[in-house]
Every structure is written in structure tokens, then in C-alpha cells.
Amino acid sequence: MLYRENGQFKSSYRADQQIFPILQDRVFIIAVLALAFVAVPLLASDYLFRAILIPFLIFSLAAVGVNILVGYCGQISLGSGAFMAVGAYGAYNFFARVPGMPLVPALILGGLCATAFGILFGLPSLRVRGLYLAVATLAAQFFADWMFLRIKWFTLDTPSGSVAVSNLQVLGLPLESAVSKYLFCLAVLVVIALLAKNLVRGAIGREWMAIRDMDVAAAVIGIRPMYAKLSAFAVSSFIIGVAGALWAFIYLGAWEPSAFSVDYSFRLLFMVIIGGLGSIMGSFFGAAFIVVLPIALNQFLPVLAGVFGLQISTVGISHAELMIFGALIVWFLIVEPHGLAKLWSTAKQKLQLWPFPH
Amino acid sequence: MAFFLETTFGGLMVGMLYALVALGFVLIFKASGVFNFAQGAMVLFAALAMARFSEWLPQWTGIENRWFANIAAFVLAGLVMFVTAWVIERLVLRHLVNQEGATLLLATLGIAYFIDGLGQTLFGSNIYKIDIGLPKDPIFVFDSLFQGGILINKEDLIAAAIAAALVLALSLFFQKTSTGRALRAVADDHQAAQSIGIPLARIWVIVWCVAGVVALVAGMIWGSKLGVQFSLATVALRALPVVILGGLTSVPGAIIGGLIIGVGEKLSEVYLGPYVGGGIEIWFAYVLALVFLLFRPQGLFGEKIIDRV
Numbered sequence: 001m002l003y004r005e006n007g008q009f010k011s012s013y014r015a016d017q018q019i020f021p022i023l024q025d026r027v028f029i030i031a032v033l034a035l036a037f038v039a040v041p042l043l044a045s046d047y048l049f050r051a052i053l054i055p056f057l058i059f060s061l062a063a064v065g066v067n068i069l070v071g072y073c074g075q076i077s078l079g080s081g082a083f084m085a086v087g088a089y090g091a092y093n094f095f096a097r098v099p100g101m102p103l104v105p106a107l108i109l110g111g112l113c114a115t116a117f118g119i120l121f122g123l124p125s126l127r128v129r130g131l132y133l134a135v136a137t138l139a140a141q142f143f144a145d146w147m148f149l150r151i152k153w154f155t156l157d158t159p160s161g162s163v164a165v166s167n168l169q170v171l172g173l174p175l176e177s178a179v180s181k182y183l184f185c186l187a188v189l190v191v192i193a194l195l196a197k198n199l200v201r202g203a204i205g206r207e208w209m210a211i212r213d214m215d216v217a218a219a220v221i222g223i224r225p226m227y228a229k230l231s232a233f234a235v236s237s238f239i240i241g242v243a244g245a246l247w248a249f250i251y252l253g254a255w256e257p258s259a260f261s262v263d264y265s266f267r268l269l270f271m272v273i274i275g276g277l278g279s280i281m282g283s284f285f286g287a288a289f290i291v292v293l294p295i296a297l298n299q300f301l302p303v304l305a306g307v308f309g310l311q312i313s314t315v316g317i318s319h320a321e322l323m324i325f326g327a328l329i330v331w332f333l334i335v336e337p338h339g340l341a342k343l344w345s346t347a348k349q350k351l352q353l354w355p356f357p358h
Numbered sequence: 359m360a361f362f363l364e365t366t367f368g369g370l371m372v373g374m375l376y377a378l379v380a381l382g383f384v385l386i387f388k389a390s391g392v393f394n395f396a397q398g399a400m401v402l403f404a405a406l407a408m409a410r411f412s413e414w415l416p417q418w419t420g421i422e423n424r425w426f427a428n429i430a431a432f433v434l435a436g437l438v439m440f441v442t443a444w445v446i447e448r449l450v451l452r453h454l455v456n457q458e459g460a461t462l463l464l465a466t467l468g469i470a471y472f473i474d475g476l477g478q479t480l481f482g483s484n485i486y487k488i489d490i491g492l493p494k495d496p497i498f499v500f501d502s503l504f505q506g507g508i509l510i511n512k513e514d515l516i517a518a519a520i521a522a523a524l525v526l527a528l529s530l531f532f533q534k535t536s537t538g539r540a541l542r543a544v545a546d547d548h549q550a551a552q553s554i555g556i557p558l559a560r561i562w563v564i565v566w567c568v569a570g571v572v573a574l575v576a577g578m579i580w581g582s583k584l585g586v587q588f589s590l591a592t593v594a595l596r597a598l599p600v601v602i603l604g605g606l607t608s609v610p611g612a613i614i615g616g617l618i619i620g621v622g623e624k625l626s627e628v629y630l631g632p633y634v635g636g637g638i639e640i641w642f643a644y645v646l647a648l649v650f651l652l653f654r655p656q657g658l659f660g661e662k663i664i665d666r667v
Contacts, residue, residue, distance in 0.1 A: 076460050124648055128602075128655045131393045131459055135602045136651065138595070139644035150635040216665040262595070266467055273464050315483060319475040326471030333465045334453040 003351035019197060036186055041179050049178035056291045057185040058247045063271040063283035064196050065239030070269065071277035072200055073232035074212030075125050076133060079140030080240055081264035082121075086144060087114040087241025088248035088260065089154050092163055095249075096156060103170055107188075107245045114241020115234045117144075122233030126226055129215070141262050148257040155257070164254030181250050188246065192239055197280050199235065208232050209278070240268075274332055276341025285340035293328065297321045364509055365624050371514035373620020374521045375583075378576040379597035380604065380612040381525065382569040387606045388545040389565040390451065392462045396470040398594020400570060402586075403442070403477040405577030407435040409486035409586045428490050432574070439570030442473070447563045474591060483588065488581040517579045524575055525613055528568070532609070541565060545607070596640065599647035605660025615647075615658065622646045 003024050010016040020026045044053060066080050091110025095101050121140035125133055148154050148161070155161045168175040175181055199205050207228040210218035219225050248255050267290055275286020301317050301324075336342060350357070379401060386394040411431035416422050446469060454465055496509050532538040543551040544561045552558050577586070580593055600619045604611025623639040626646075631638050656663050 070460070076463070124651065128651045131463070131606065132602050132651060132655065132657070134393075134460075134463065135598045136644070136648055138598060139641060139648055142641040142644055146637055146641050150637055214667065217667045220667060269460075270464060270467075273461060277460075316479065319479045319483070322471050322475030323479070324475075326468040326473075326475065329468035329471070330450055330465050333457075333461055333468065334450070337454070337457050337461050 002354060003348055005352070019194075019201075033190070037183070041183065044182075046178050049182050051295060052292060053182055054178070054185055054251055056288055057182070057189050058243050058251060059268070059271065059291055060284045060287040061185075061189045061192060061246065062240050062243035062268055063275065063287045064193055064280055065236045065243060066268045067272045067275070067277070067280065067283045068196060068200065068208070068239065069232050069236035070272050071279065071282075072205060072212060073208040073229060073236075074215075075122075075229060075232065076130065076269075077137045077236075078134050078262070078265045078269065079118075079121055079137035079144075080268040081260045081262055082140040082144035083114045083118055083237040083240040084244025084247060084264060085148060085257075085260035086117040086237075087111055087244035088255070089148055089163075090114060090241065091245035091249065092165065093154065093156075095165060096163075103168055103175070103249070107242055107249070110245040111238040111242040114244065115238045118233045118237025118241075119230055122230055122237075125229045125233065138262070138265075141265055145257065145261070160256070162254060162256040165249050166253075168249060175250070185246055185250060188242065192242065193280060196235075196239065200280065204228075204231060212278075270329060274329070274339055276339030276344075279339070279341035281344060282339050282341030285344070289340065293325060294321060297324055365628050366621055367510055368514070369621035369624035370617055371511070371518050371620070372624065373600075373617040374518040374613075375576065375579060375616075376597045376600045376620055377613045377616025378521045378524065378572065378579070379593055380600040380616055381528070381609065382572045382576070383594075383597070383601045384604075384606065384609055384612045385528075385565055385569045385572065387601075388609075389541055390544075390562050391459070391548075392451065392466060393459065393606070394569070395463060395466040395594070396446075396473060397569065397573060397597075398591040399470040399473040399477070400439070400442070400573040401577040401580065401593060402588065402591040403473050403577075404435055404439055404570065404574035405488065405581035405586045405590055406477045406481040406486065407438045408432060408574065408578055409488045409581060410481045411435060412488065413486070424489070432578070435574050436571055439574055440567050443566030443570050444563050447559065447566055451562055452559065470591075474588075478588075486581075486586040488578055488586060490578065490582055513583065517583070520575065520579060524572065525609070528572075529609060531568075537564060596643065599643040602657055603647040603650050605657025607661050608657070608659035611657055611659030618650075619643045619646060 003022075005022055008021075008023055010021070015021075020029060040053070062080065062084060065083075066077065069075050069077050087110045089110075090113025091106045094109045095103070095106040098106075117140070121137060121143075124136045128136055152158075152161070155163050170184060173180065175184055200208070207218070207223045208231075210221070210223050211225060211228045211232075215225055218228070244260065248259070252259060271286035271290045272283060273286070274289050275284070276282030298317070298321065301320055305317075379397065382397045382400070383394060386392055386397075408431050411434045412427045415427045415430050415434075421427075450465055450469060454462055457465075496511050497515075498509055532542060540551070540556045540561055541564070543554075543556055544558065548558065551561075576593075577590065580590055584590065597616075600612060600615040603619060604613070604615025623643050623646075626642040627636070627639040630642070650658060654660075
């Protein structure tokens with residue numbers, strides 16, 4: 001009853017092709033946006049912004065990028081951490097070397113650097129696929145790790161290789177407080193997520209999905225595999241690059257080459273699989289899960305240990321965190337292999353009939 | 359020339375050890391179609407178990423004999439790996455039959471996190487030693503051919519010999535025993551194997567056990583070379599190019615791929631490294647594997663991929 005599509009007739013093609021054709025979806029999206037833009041800044045505390053909300057927004061952005069490549073185009077990639085690193089260092093170089101470079105163009109240029117890098121390391125996808133490709137994309141990860149550690153030009157010849165940004169501002173407004181950083185990340189995320197949503201339901205998104213479902217058949221019906229695969233790599237690495245630049249500029253502020261390790265690639269892949277492959281909405285769920293879970297465990301385990309009267313050292317807790325994190329992921333993959341997005345769509349189906357199911 | 363040969367020999371020895379880790383990947387992929395990212399964690403886990411048991415056993419039993427401690431520790435660690443394999447099959451793999459490759463891959467990554475945490479909780483997270491009495495002194499060969507001969511580490515030589523023996527034993531096991539035949543049947547076609555009465559679940563436990571033992575041997579050798587510490591788990595990442603170079607489904611491919619990668623890594627580090635700032639061996643291995651993949655997308659010895667619509 002709450003979520004009923006019946007009776008919502010469309011009288012023009014424009015209305016039929018709009019991005020959210022169902023009234024309830026539009027209401028829901030507007031409500032979420034209002035909550036995120038108005039209510040959260042008023043209510044949330046500084047800790048909540050810095051520890052949870054900003055990482056969540058940035059990782060959602062990166063997960064959207066990974067989802068385009070892995071979920072929509074079917075090219076399993078373990079190089080996402082490298083794309084983030086290239087975006088971060090690209091943006092940093094433009095920001096630090098060009099005097100008076102504003103933040104937003106620097107972010108976009110960083111994203112474009114990541115695009116070039118992504119296309120380069122996407123080239124093997126034309127020849128190899130599946131798990132072979134997953135391992136091949138690890139090459140990007142190790143190459144980027146090495147490049148930013150050993151080639152000092154990228155880090156402006158600082159001896160330790162760590163770099164920092166300061167005095168960030170957007171359109172003359174300083175990005176100092178947690179709220180302003182949150183709002184900036186949120187704005188970037190909303191714009192890019194809308195663009196991505198539109199891309200994946202357009203012609204190019206359909207090409208990606210055709211390639212994902214079966215690339216030989218797609219080639220037979222006239223989809224160019226090279227163009228489709230490389231464009232997926234380009235779009236995806238642009239988004240991941242922007243996310244990497246945001247992560248470095250907004251969240252970290254100062255970082256070292258080891259900030260973007262292979263662990264990021266794994267975590268991003270976790271996000272899209274747990275969130276749901278081939279779903280923009282799922283990327284948000286996955287990012288929320290993976291960002292919040294370690295923090296929750298970190299807070300919760302000492303309390304639990306206290307309840308049972310156990311003394312656990314911090315090292316013991318970090319090991320227990322690893323175990324619980326791993327076990328939860330395995331458990332989750334077993335009970336819901338299609339991800340949280342699947343639960344979401346099941347809930348919507350149930351709501352269509354509620355409260356009178358057959 | 360002598361230096362070149364020395365580097366090549368060093369590469370071959372390292373390559374043999376990579377092959378050992380790669381073998382674990384190939385065994386599991388062949389039999390169950392799972393790309394086991396947890397292999398590195400299993401190597402670390404096995405090595406930790408071995409190191410700690412060889413330390414604890416003399417304390418428990420009061421027998422101060424290195425041979426006894428090492429052999430008993432090896433057996434105990436093997437038992438631990440057997441239990442691990444059984445639990446993984448029971449709790450994880452059984453529930454993930456027929457899932458996509460990416461899901462299985464991530465499930466093994468989750469297992470890797472779990473085993474990393476478990477191993478360090480049970481056995482501690484310091485750096486431990488495995489002392490199986492490998493001689494450390496170098497030997498010189500081809501004295502007559504070159505000035506001063508070629509330096510070879512005896513330790514490496516013995517390690518390579520152990521690896522080769524293990525490979526030989528595994529190929530005999532696969533070719534000559536009835537279990538080995540069943541394993542190959544499962545690798546060829548799950549359904550057909552099941553329909554003629556091969557118990558799939560038991561085969562999976564066996565193959566994970568074998569992979570666990572391979573991990574134990576790899577962990578023992580790597581551990582005695584480098585010390586048992588967390589970075590041992592990253593050896594698996596070094597072995598991944600070996601697997602895709604040789605082909606995911608081929609045991610000989612893992613060996614030859616290991617040798618190619620080992621030699622390529624060492625030669626590139628020595629001859630190319632100084633020009634670009636060093637430390638290139640880890641990504642060079644991947645690039646080398648990629649170059650081979652461009653010509654043979656299924657790896658050197660992998661099964662040919664046939665596309666059907």
C-alpha cells in the first residue's frame with residue numbers, strides 16, 4: 001500500500017524516462033537529501049562527522065566507481081586503491097605546483113589523471129578476463145605503490161615522501177570545520193552519483209551490462225568490446241580518483257605513499273559485493289557496512305570483554321576485530337550473496353502488497 | 359658472466375619457493391574452482407603453528423631434541439591445517455556452491471582475515487624462528503670455469519630440493535592413486551564426477567588439506583629463511599603472478615611460472631633496478647606475467663578458453 005505503482009500513469013515519454021519514475025521513490029530521495037543536507041549538519045557531533053560520516057561519503061563515492069567497473073561492466077578489479085592514489089597525488093601535484101589553483105578543478109584534474117592511469121591498466125582487459133584480470137589489475141596497485149614511493153617528483157621531492165595540503169577553500173569559503181567538509185563531500189557525492197545513475201541507464205550503461213553478461217554475444221550484436229570496456233575503466237577510475245583526492249585532501253590532510261595500500265582495493269571490492277553488484281544504491285549500503293563495522297567492533301569489543309570480566313590487550317582486540325570482520329563477511333556472503341541491494345528490493349516488493357499479502 | 363649466472367641461480371631458487379606457494383592456489387582452483395586468496399594466510403598460519411609447537415614441545419615433554427621437536431611440530435601443524443581445511447569446507451564452501459567467482463574470491467578473502475586474526479591470537483604476533491637445521495654456509499661451484507666460481511647458498515639448494523620432492527610426490531599422488539584420479543575427475547567436471555559416485559565434499563576437504571600441507575611446507579621454508587612474521591602472508595601476493603603466468607589449472611605451469619618469475623624478478627632488480635630507483639621486483643613480476651598473458655590469455659599451460667554464445 002505504501003509503495004504502490006498502480007495508477008501512476010505517464011502521458012509523455014519525458015515522464016516515462018525520468019530518473020525515478022515512481023512517486024514514492026522521488027519522495028524518498030528528496031527526504032534523504034533533506035535529511036543529509038539539513039538535519040544531519042544540525043544534529044551530528046564533531047566526532048560523528050570525522051569518524052563516520054565523512055569516511056562513509058568518500059567511500060560511497062569510491063564504491064560507486066568500483067561498482068560501475070565490477071558490477072555493471074563485469075571486470076573484476078583489485079586496482080582500486082591505486083586509482084585512488086593516482087587521483088590523490090594527481091590532484092596534489094596540480095594543487096601544489098600551479099599557483100592559485102582552486103580546489104574543485106584540482107580534484108577534477110586528479111580524477112582525469114586517474115582516468116589515464118585506469119585506461120592504461122584497463123588495456124589487459126581486452127585480452128584476459130575473470131580472475132586472470134583480477135590478478136592483472138593488482139599490477140596497477142603495486143606499480144602505483146612503487147611509483148609514489150620511489151619517484152620523488154610526485155611528492156615534490158620531500159625526503160620522507162609524505163605530503164600535506166592546507167588552506168582548502170571552495171568559492172572563497174574555507175573548508176575548516178567538520179560540517180563544511182561534510183557538506184562539500186556530500187555535494188560532490190550527490191552530483192557524481194546522479195551522473196552515474198544516469199550513465200548506467202543510458203546507452204553506454206546498457207553496453208556495459210551486455211559486456212558483463214556475455215562479452216562474445218555482445219560483440220556479435222555490434223557492441224564494441226574495446227570501447228565498452230575501456231570506457232568503463234575510464235569512468236570508474238575517474239570517480240575513484242576523485243574519491244581518492246577527497247580522501248587525501250579532506251579526510252587525511254597529510255599522507256604518505258603507503259596510505260593507499262592494497263587493503264583499500266580489497267575493502268572497496270567488499271563494499272560493492274556486500275552492497276550488491278550492479279546497483280548504485282547498493283554502493284551506499286556496502287560503504288556504510290564496511291566503514292561502520294570496524295568502528296563498531298572497536299567500540300563494542302572492549303565493552304563486551306568488560307562484561308565477561310576478561311582483560312584483553314589492545315593487540316588482542318585488533319586480532320579479534322580481524323576475526324570478527326572476516327567471519328561476518330563470510331557469513332554475509334553465505335546468507336545474502338546478492339548483497340544488501342537485494343534485501344532492499346525484496347523489501348520494496350513486500351511493501352507493494354503490504355498490508356494485504358497474498 | 360659469473361655474476362649473471364649467480365643471479366639466475368638465485369632467481370631459480372626463489373622461483374622454486376614461489377612455485378610452492380603457487381601450487382597451493384592451483385590445487386584448490388583445479389578441484390573446486392575457488393581462487394583461494396587465503397593461501398597466504400594459510401602459509402602464515404601453518405608457519406606460526408610450526409614455529410610455536412617446536413618451541414613449546416620441548417617444554418611440554420621435556421625432550422630436548424631438535425629433530426624430535428621439529429618433526430612432532432610438523433605433524434601437529436599438519437593436524438591443525440587438516441582441522442582448518444575441514445572447518446572451511448564445512449562452514450564456508452559447502453554453503454557457497456555455484457556462486458559466482460567474485461563472491462567466492464571475497465569469501466576466501468574473509469577467511470584470510472579470519473585466519474590472520476586467529477593465528478595471531480593463538481600463537482602470538484611476535485617474530486618467531488623456525489630452525490630445521492638448514493646449513494647457512496654458501497658453496498662455490500664451477501670453480502674451474504670461472505674466476506672464483508659461482509656462489510650458491512646451500513640453504514636455498516636444500517629448500518629447492520624439498521620443493522622439487524614435494525612436487526614430485528604430488529604429481530605421483532595425482533597420477534597414481536585412486537584419490538588422485540577422483541581429484542582429477544572433479545577438476546574436469548563436478549557434475550559428471552558426482553554422478554559416478556565421487557563424494558564432492560570429501561574431495562574438497564582432501565584438496566584443502568593437501569593445500570594446507572603445501573602451505574605448511576612453504577611456510578616452513580620461507581619461515582626458516584625470513585623468520586615467521588606477519589609479512590609472510592604477503593608472500594602470496596608475490597606468488598599470484600606465478601599462478602596466472604603458469605595457468606590457474608596447471609601444476610607444471612605453477613613450477614615453470616615460478617621459475618620464470620623468480621629469474622625475471624632477480625634479473626630485473628639487478629640489471630634494470632639501478633636505472634629507475636630500485637625496488638621494482640614486485641611489480642615487475644606482475645608486468646612480466648601480463649606480457650605473457652597478452653599472447654596466451656589462459657596462461658602458459660592453462661586450459662584453452664573456448665567462447666560459446
